[in-house]
Amino acid sequence: MELAVFNFFFPLLFFLPFLFSVSEATEFPKTQAEKIIREMNLFPELDVNIVEEDPALTAPKMVEKSFRFPGLSNPGTSVQDLGHRAGYYRLPHTKGARMFYFFFESRNMTSTDPVVVWLTGGPGCSGSLALFYENGPFHITDNLSLVWNDFGWDKVSNIIFVDQPTGTGFSYTSDNNDIRATSEGAAGDFYDFLQAFFQAHPQYAKNDFYITGESYAGHYIPAFAARIQQGNDNKQGIHINMKGLAIGNGMTDPQIQYKAYTDYALNMKLITQSDYDSMSESVSECVEAIKICGSSNGSSSACSQAYVQCNDIFNNILNIAGDINYYDIRKTCVGSLCYDFSNVENFLNQKPVRQALGVGNIEFVSCSTVVFDAMTTDAMKNFEVGVPALLENGVKLLVYAGEYDLICNWLGNSRWVDAMMWSGQKDFVSAPTFPFSVDGVEVGLQKSHGQLTFLKVNNAGHMVPMDQPKASLEMLKRWMQGISL
Numbered sequence: 001m002e003l004a005v006f007n008f009f010f011p012l013l014f015f016l017p018f019l020f021s022v023s024e025a026t027e028f029p030k031t032q033a034e035k036i037i038r039e040m041n042l043f044p045e046l047d048v049n050i051v052e053e054d055p056a057l058t059a060p061k062m063v064e065k066s067f068r069f070p071g072l073s074n075p076g077t078s079v080q081d082l083g084h085r086a087g088y089y090r091l092p093h094t095k096g097a098r099m100f101y102f103f104f105e106s107r108n109m110t111s112t113d114p115v116v117v118w119l120t121g122g123p124g125c126s127g128s129l130a131l132f133y134e135n136g137p138f139h140i141t142d143n144l145s146l147v148w149n150d151f152g153w154d155k156v157s158n159i160i161f162v163d164q165p166t167g168t169g170f171s172y173t174s175d176n177n178d179i180r181a182t183s184e185g186a187a188g189d190f191y192d193f194l195q196a197f198f199q200a201h202p203q204y205a206k207n208d209f210y211i212t213g214e215s216y217a218g219h220y221i222p223a224f225a226a227r228i229q230q231g232n233d234n235k236q237g238i239h240i241n242m243k244g245l246a247i248g249n250g251m252t253d254p255q256i257q258y259k260a261y262t263d264y265a266l267n268m269k270l271i272t273q274s275d276y277d278s279m280s281e282s283v284s285e286c287v288e289a290i291k292i293c294g295s296s297n298g299s300s301s302a303c304s305q306a307y308v309q310c311n312d313i314f315n316n317i318l319n320i321a322g323d324i325n326y327y328d329i330r331k332t333c334v335g336s337l338c339y340d341f342s343n344v345e346n347f348l349n350q351k352p353v354r355q356a357l358g359v360g361n362i363e364f365v366s367c368s369t370v371v372f373d374a375m376t377t378d379a380m381k382n383f384e385v386g387v388p389a390l391l392e393n394g395v396k397l398l399v400y401a402g403e404y405d406l407i408c409n410w411l412g413n414s415r416w417v418d419a420m421m422w423s424g425q426k427d428f429v430s431a432p433t434f435p436f437s438v439d440g441v442e443v444g445l446q447k448s449h450g451q452l453t454f455l456k457v458n459n460a461g462h463m464v465p466m467d468q469p470k471a472s473l474e475m476l477k478r479w480m481q482g483i484s485l
Helices: 029-039 128-135 183-200 217-233 254-267 273-278 280-295 300-321 342-348 351-357 369-374 384-392 410-419 425-430 469-481
Strands: 062-066 084-090 097-104 115-119 138-140 146-148 158-163 209-214 242-248 328-332 396-402 434-438 441-449 452-457
Touching (some): 029 369, 062 183, 084 183, 097 183, 115 128, 115 217, 128 138, 128 158, 128 342, 128 469, 138 342, 158 183, 183 217, 217 242, 217 384, 242 469, 254 280, 254 410, 273 280, 280 300, 342 351, 384 396, 396 469, 410 425, 410 452, 434 469, 452 469
Parallel strands (some): 115 158, 209 242, 242 396, 396 452
Antiparallel strands (some): 062 084, 084 097, 097 158, 434 441, 441 452
16 A cells, blocks of 8 residues: 555555654544545544444344345346345344445355455544445456456355444444444444354355455454354354454564564665664663563553654654655655545445435444544554464464555564464474465565465565465465465
């Protein structure tokens, strides 16, 4: 991604772009989130999707409909055969929240293909951002028609895009208390949704299941997977056949990844050795602040202080580097605009589209500043700690990162993966690095042992499926099939 936020992808921006300095520490984090959202040319009407009264209060727990988007080129099949669905699920452990989702059956029309869930970051950005700009079945053109994506992940899987946490995208609630402040809280809602989804679609319940995502999904994915593992171990509801997790340019272990910022910046010549040396004390203070956040059981004050203190390092790098896009340092932002994702809002706000999806008068909140703000103290927590148990339980992990992303750079990701303590750590660290090639062209470098794979993707920034669509599809396909990348 470019300079802006992140992602949703985008990581948010999807991930945490924390761009306000220590001098601005008293500012509401929502202000920074608004800046990031504007840099992507997004202007949601609401800052969170809260309704005065649930318009579907008397509806069944899950309401789903088949649809075909207006403006989509004729796929040559009926709406039912196309296998595109959208729906709402009433979350049981909330006051009045409903989670919106898209479900796209595999274009192979093979019922045994894996079920993949994609999680957009932010925190607080809609899955529709990735759906239309990264790895969904189609892309939006400038005239708001849709064209098929030759490298959509639905070509090798049945894929679900969810708007979560509550208040994001078309997901909504009638009670402010349903806005989640932790990844663990969001994980509970996600697990409840999956249980309802597989109950409604029992034909997919035994399929291999994978959780994928970007940026802040580096927090979400370990937390969500741990909740699924807990449910499976305790024989709660439907057994979910979880086979693997794929984290793209994620923020998972802040202590290691923030420490890598200056190293990456120096290696990529964004800063000089003198700049690097002058920031060494700030890096040490950041690491210590993150430790305090962790040892305090995530206290609001300690984690907020770490958030501000560590982002001072990032801001200093940007001040020195100038106009770079921190999602893709090969690029620059033009004025305040780093990406233009406005078509997703324009498209989903069309009346025929809203009617096709069955969302009624619910607003589309592309990215929620309220959700972003609520998750601020969650941002500096370490979610690597839950991964080893998943690996030991047979769940495989793919961590991949585009080489030109600064915010969740490949160096920091490779370091936390290497540092992770599990039974295969020694063999993984010493494993050789091999090229990852597609059609005879090297598109990355990979290292793998047992259940764990790390992939550095060439010529890509924060959003690998957008920058390297063919390579990302081949990556997913081979990894799910157990074929060496």
